[in-house]
Amino acid sequence: KNEVEQSPQNLTAQEGEFITINCSYSVGISALHWLQQHPGGGIVSLFMLSSGKKKHGRLIATINIQEKHSSLHITASHPRDSAVYICAVRGGSNQFYFGTGTSLTVIP
Amino acid sequence: KAGVTQTPRYLIKTRGQQVTLSCSPISGHRSVSWYQQTPGQGLQFLFEYFSETQRNKGNFPGRFSGRQFSNSRSEMNVSTLELGDSALYLCASSFEVNTEAFFGQGTRLTVV
Numbered sequence: 001k002n003e004v005e006q007s008p009q010n011l012t013a014q015e016g017e018f019i020t021i022n023c024s025y026s027v028g029i030s031a032l033h034w035l036q037q038h039p040g041g042g043i044v045s046l047f048m049l050s051s052g053k054k055k056h057g058r059l060i061a062t063i064n065i066q067e068k069h070s071s072l073h074i075t076a077s078h079p080r081d082s083a084v085y086i087c088a089v090r091g092g093s094n095q096f097y098f099g100t101g102t103s104l105t106v107i108p
Numbered sequence: 109k110a111g112v113t114q115t116p117r118y119l120i121k122t123r124g125q126q127v128t129l130s131c132s133p134i135s136g137h138r139s140v141s142w143y144q145q146t147p148g149q150g151l152q153f154l155f156e157y158f159s160e161t162q163r164n165k166g167n168f169p170g171r172f173s174g175r176q177f178s179n180s181r182s183e184m185n186v187s188t189l190e191l192g193d194s195a196l197y198l199c200a201s202s203f204e205v206n207t208e209a210f211f212g213q214g215t216r217l218t219v220v
Contacts, residue, residue, distance in 0.1 A: 030206055031206055033209070035211075041145075041196050041198075041213065041214045041216070042211070042213050042214070043198060043200075043211040043214075044211065045200075045208055045209050045210060045211065048207075048208050048209075086150075086151060088151070090206060094156070094163065094164045094205075095153060095164060095166065096141070096143075096153035096164075096166070097153075098150055098151040098152065098153075099150075100150050101150065
């Protein structure tokens with residue numbers, strides 16, 4: 001069993017739709033990261049969370065420590081949001097664990 | 109402010125050879141971590157350095173090693189390359205351990 005599970009694996013949306021990507025983890029964590037990876041490999045760190053909620057532009061990330069669950073929301077999705085979104089956690093032993101990623105395609 | 113720089117961007121090596129990859133962190137950042145990304149295994153943590161000391165190590169064989177210099181630049185070395193080592197190797201830097209990380213573009217290693 002993976003320490004970090006993401007859903008869905010693949011997601012296709014129409015431009016303008018509200019998108020939610022979920023991440024569940026099974027280890028104690030000190031922080032959770034949401035990463036964005038575009039074709040070609042470059043990774044951008046979107047959020048680092050240890051509690052509550054963060055917002056950056058059209059992106060919102062929430063975390064529920066008790067339920068060991070985080071969500072990444074994209075409001076008013078745009079084709080440029082098409083990318084792979086990866087959930088990563090830093091475990092109590094300082095090890096990093098990664099989800100397998102959610103491939104998002106936003107169609108104009 | 110320059111971002112995280114990884115060199116080289118692309119590399120082709122033969123089985124059995126060794127390779128050294130370099131990562132220059134953002135100026136002022138003291139923590140550097142390394143990751144391997146393959147289609148089959150996804151992203152996996154290799155190791156993390158802070159102020160020239162290895163803080164954490166992932167579950168990789170001893171052929172994978174790294175170090176960090178006094179200027180925070182880091183190198184990772186893979187000896188006796190295997191076909192399965194073909195991957196995108198990413199490094200990330202942060203000001204301190206467990207602060208926001210900034211990723212480099214990666215080094216794509218192909219072992220033939």
